[in-house]
Amino acid sequence: xxxxxxxYNYRLWxxxxxxxxxxxxxxxxxxxxxxxxxxxxxxxxxxxxxMALQFGPPLLLLPLTGLAADHLDRRKLLMFTQxxxxxxxxxxxxxxxxxxxxxxxxxxxxxxxxxxxxxxxxARQAFVSDxxxxxxxxxxxxxxxxxxxxxxxxxxxxxxxxxxxxxEGWLFLINAVSYGAVMLSLWLLxxxxxxxxxxxxxxxxxxxxxxxxxxxRPDLIAVLVMLLLLGTFGxxxxxxxxxxxxxxxxxxxxxYGLLTSAMAAGTMSGALLSARREFPGMVLMGAAAAAFGxxxxxxxxMPSAFLFAAVLFFVGLAxxxxxxxxxxxxxxxxxxxxxxxxxxxxxxxxxxxTPIGAPLVGWVVDRFGARWALGVGALAGVAAAAVAAAYxxxxxxxxxxxxxxxxxxxxxxxxxxxxxxxxxxxxxVT
Numbered sequence: 201x202x203x204x205x206x207x208y209n210y211r212l213w214x215x216x217x218x219x220x221x222x223x224x225x226x227x228x229x230x231x232x233x234x235x236x237x238x239x240x241x242x243x244x245x246x247x248x249x250x251m252a253l254q255f256g257p258p259l260l261l262l263p264l265t266g267l268a269a270d271h272l273d274r275r276k277l278l279m280f281t282q283x284x285x286x287x288x289x290x291x292x293x294x295x296x297x298x299x300x301x302x303x304x305x306x307x308x309x310x311x312x313x314x315x316x317x318x319x320x321x322x323a324r325q326a327f328v329s330d331x332x333x334x335x336x337x338x339x340x341x342x343x344x345x346x347x348x349x350x351x352x353x354x355x356x357x358x359x360x361x362x363x364x365x366x367x368e369g370w371l372f373l374i375n376a377v378s379y380g381a382v383m384l385s386l387w388l389l390x391x392x393x394x395x396x397x398x399x400x401x402x403x404x405x406x407x408x409x410x411x412x413x414x415x416x417r418p419d420l421i422a423v424l425v426m427l428l429l430l431g432t433f434g435x436x437x438x439x440x441x442x443x444x445x446x447x448x449x450x451x452x453x454x455x456y457g458l459l460t461s462a463m464a465a466g467t468m469s470g471a472l473l474s475a476r477r478e479f480p481g482m483v484l485m486g487a488a489a490a491a492f493g494x495x496x497x498x499x500x501x502m503p504s505a506f507l508f509a510a511v512l513f514f515v516g517l518a519x520x521x522x523x524x525x526x527x528x529x530x531x532x533x534x535x536x537x538x539x540x541x542x543x544x545x546x547x548x549x550x551x552x553x554t555p556i557g558a559p560l561v562g563w564v565v566d567r568f569g570a571r572w573a574l575g576v577g578a579l580a581g582v583a584a585a586a587v588a589a590a591y592x593x594x595x596x597x598x599x600x601x602x603x604x605x606x607x608x609x610x611x612x613x614x615x616x617x618x619x620x621x622x623x624x625x626x627x628x629v630t
Contacts, residue, residue, distance in 0.1 A: 216385025223378025225355025230371035248562030255554035269540025281320035286379030293372030360457020410541030432553030433580035466516025486588025488522035493581025500574035
């Protein structure tokens with residue numbers, strides 16, 4: 201389960217990323233709580249607007265961010281983006297502690313952070329392939345998710361306590377300091393041991409090459425459509441959990457942090473289980489999407505915060521299984537020279553749907569209530585599962601077969617040669 205940690209570079213990177221991710225999750229909880237309870241009167245639309253501003257830039261800047269991840273030195277690019285994110289956290293913390301923070305300021309910081317994240321995220325995900333060999337890549341991606349979600353489990357719980365004790369401003373300052381850990385890990389890496397190939401030449405068509413590459417891959421198109429559905433309507437957890445905590449269960453910041461941590465415990469479990477799989481496929485992603493929709497629907501009808509937290513564990517388990525499987529599959533079947541652009545497209549799809557989905561889900565909360573908003577997310581999960589089923593029927597000939605009195609599902613094996621070589625040669629992958 202942990203064999204990629206044998207690499208010194210990956211082990212060092214993981215430690216720095218874990219510390220920074222704890223601070224990041226503390227800030228996310230503090231920011232949402234600041235908007236929902238201090239700067240507005242429980243206005244879920246405002247929280248959705250913050251999410252839209254923060255997650256919109258990856259879609260708008262898509263061609264540039266993918267190109268940067270493939271053509272620039274990823275280590276140096278990450279040092280720049282991590283430093284910029286730390287300065288933004290410092291700025292938000294200072295205006296909050298000074299007592300002059302206003303809603304428009306939070307909007308501005310969210311937008312600037314979204315621009316930084318647009319360049320950081322594809323480079324950070326593709327950087328994993330620079331730290332380990334392809335044989336360890338699926339395991340490293342899964343452990344990356346485990347680290348991120350371990351922080352997601354710890355950060356909100358700590359944030360809920362600290363908000364009540366010292367306030368949101370100190371959370372932002374702690375997050376600013378935490379970026380020093382990942383900066384230090386990047387500085388101490390053994391550069392000569394990085395698995396870096398020659399950067400592709402920048403040509404006239406480089407900006408659009410990623411789109412052409414994906415267009416020849418029906419498997420990647422299906423995954424991106426599923427990610428679009430879930431990213432737009434399903435993964436609005438900041439709105440789901442905060443509004444359920446405040447408007448349905450009438451809890452305080454500590455309850456909100458614990459509910460977020462309950463879901464993070466599920467995502468942590470999903471990441472660790474994913475680390476045991478050598479190659480995730482469309483069947484797993486379809487099952488995970490269906491499980492996400494079903495568990496989110498169950499969460500919507502839970503009568504108490506305790507039962508809601510229990511179901512959130514399984515929501516997180518399903519969500520992270522899907523996200524890790526899609527990430528591993530897209531990296532493992534994409535040639536190294538294209539990974540940055542393909543991953544930028546993946547991130548843009550996941551985050552780019554938020555400017556549409558988050559305000560819409562926030563409006564559903566304000567108009568119909570938090571439980572109905574969870575229902576919207578549940579429908580997105582079911583729709584994503586349907587996309588996976590449609591792909592399996594068309595490209596792997598999934599069918600129901602009757603043998604005597606028994607019915608069985610049959611389909612062709614997962615293609616073993618879905619590789620960049622075939623795509624580059626112009627052969628249609630089926």
